Amino acid sequence: MKQLLLYCRAGFEKECAAEIQDKAGQQGVAGFCKVKPNSAFVVFEAFDAKVLNWFYRRFKLSDLIFTRQWVLLSGDLLELPAGDRVNPVVMLALEAGIKEAGSIRLEYPDTNQGKELSNLARKLTVPLRQSLRSSGVLKLKEDLTAPVIHVFMLSGTEAYVGMSYPANNSPLENGIRRLKFPADAPSRSTLKLEEAFLEFIPKDEWETRLASGMNAVDLGACPGGWTYQLVKRSMMVVSIDNGAMADSLMDTGQVRHLMVDGFKYKPDRKNVYWLVCDMIEKPQRVGKLICDWLINGWCQESIFNLKLPMKKRYETVQEVLTEMQDTLKAAGIKAQFQAKHLYHDREEVTVHLCKG
Numbered sequence: 310m311k312q313l314l315l316y317c318r319a320g321f322e323k324e325c326a327a328e329i330q331d332k333a334g335q336q337g338v339a340g341f342c343k344v345k346p347n348s349a350f351v352v353f354e355a356f357d358a359k360v361l362n363w364f365y366r367r368f369k370l371s372d373l374i375f376t377r378q379w380v381l382l383s384g385d386l387l388e389l390p391a392g393d394r395v396n397p398v399v400m401l402a403l404e405a406g407i408k409e410a411g412s413i414r415l416e417y418p419d420t421n422q423g424k425e426l427s428n429l430a431r432k433l434t435v436p437l438r439q440s441l442r443s444s445g446v447l448k449l450k451e452d453l454t455a456p457v458i459h460v461f462m463l464s465g466t467e468a469y470v471g472m473s474y475p476a477n478n479s480p481l482e483n484g485i486r487r488l489k490f491p492a493d494a495p496s497r498s499t500l501k502l503e504e505a506f507l508e509f510i511p512k513d514e515w516e517t518r519l520a521s522g523m524n525a526v527d528l529g530a531c532p533g534g535w536t537y538q539l540v541k542r543s544m545m546v547v548s549i550d551n552g553a554m555a556d557s558l559m560d561t562g563q564v565r566h567l568m569v570d571g572f573k574y575k576p577d578r579k580n581v582y583w584l585v586c587d588m589i590e591k592p593q594r595v596g597k598l599i600c601d602w603l604i605n606g607w608c609q610e611s612i613f614n615l616k617l618p619m620k621k622r623y624e625t626v627q628e629v630l631t632e633m634q635d636t637l638k639a640a641g642i643k644a645q646f647q648a649k650h651l652y653h654d655r656e657e658v659t660v661h662l663c664k665g
């Protein structure tokens with residue numbers, strides 16, 4: 310088991326590869342990536358299986374920005390003859406010594422071609438699960454705390470097979486958080502902030518960290534998709550943008566709309582808990598602005614997007630995050646960082662910062 314399979318957004322394979330190579334390298338795991346443009350996945354092959362296993366158990370998936378899911382592969386790309394797609398998977402799992410896994414997921418790349426495999430994946434799930442159970446690879450009853458077997462189909466006749474561990478994987482099918490667009494939201498961007506809350510804030514802390522009555526500021530708010538998420542949670546919001554806000558939000562009485570520059574606005578009181586920011590601006594400039602807010606004590610937590618240039622996207626994110634960490638450290642501010650290329654993000658990543 311010398312290879313990791315990493316799922317990402319199509320078009321971001323280079324970033325996903327640069328990141329795993331960089332992060333694994335820092336932990337002493339040497340290897341190389343196999344990258345096919347627009348495939349929506351990357352294979353990282355390490356020179357040493359033991360070291361890779363150690364890294365996979367120790368390094369946190371949440372510390373990878375461009376990877377949605379990761380799987381420790383049990384072997385090379387497996388051929389699945391159309392007449393019998395089940396037995397080759399069972400044989401490979403047995404050869405790899407997989408025993409008593411808790412569940413199985415049949416997945417595919419997040420590409421148009423990949424999505425065409427969804428029906429086949431669904432049809433194969435039941436017979437494959439039954440065979441894996443009778444051969445002892447899978448437990449007889451589903452166990453969501455035990456390792457997960459992934460069959461990642463590249464076509465009707467080829468798949469990667471491997472494993473992930475529930476304490477350090479994405480619990481989501483294909484690593485994708487599908488959300489329903491709320492019919493009364495003013496823009497699809499709303500899903501980015503909803504996904505960010507689900508990704509970064511543990512559900513059992515929502516009552517205190519996403520509480521009703523909190524004050525929030527939304528920089529670059531129009532037409533109001535992010536403000537909508539805050540209003541929905543009964544917060545009071547100052548929305549900053551020169552554009553127009555949706556009337557439905559203004560009618561709630563929870564929103565104050567100020568047509569001013571988001572880089573110049575300062576809150577009059579230190580009672581803001583959340584600062585969110587979706588302004589289309591240079592990532593370095595946004596990073597500096599968010600640091601200013603934290604250093605001045607104008608907010609406690611922040612979720613913001615870093616819009617990425619077409620080239621050097623991974624390098625840019627690293628540079629901005631490192632600069633922010635250095636700035637906050639120099640100012641004596643302790644803050645937890647999390648960053649992810651969310652499913653609803655496109656040419657951007659979402660960052661979460663929490664003081665303390």
Ligand SMILES: C[S@@+](CC[C@H](N)C(=O)[O-])C[C@H]1O[C@@H](n2cnc3c(N)ncnc32)[C@H](O)[C@@H]1O
Nearest residue numbers: 496498529531532533534535550570571587588
């Ligand atoms: C991607 S849109 C925001 C969408 C919004 N989050 C939503 O969910 O509807 C970016 C917004 O940032 C605003 N913007 C860009 N630069 C700004 C600045 N310096 N100050 C305030 N707003 C700015 C633009 O007017 C634009 O409405």
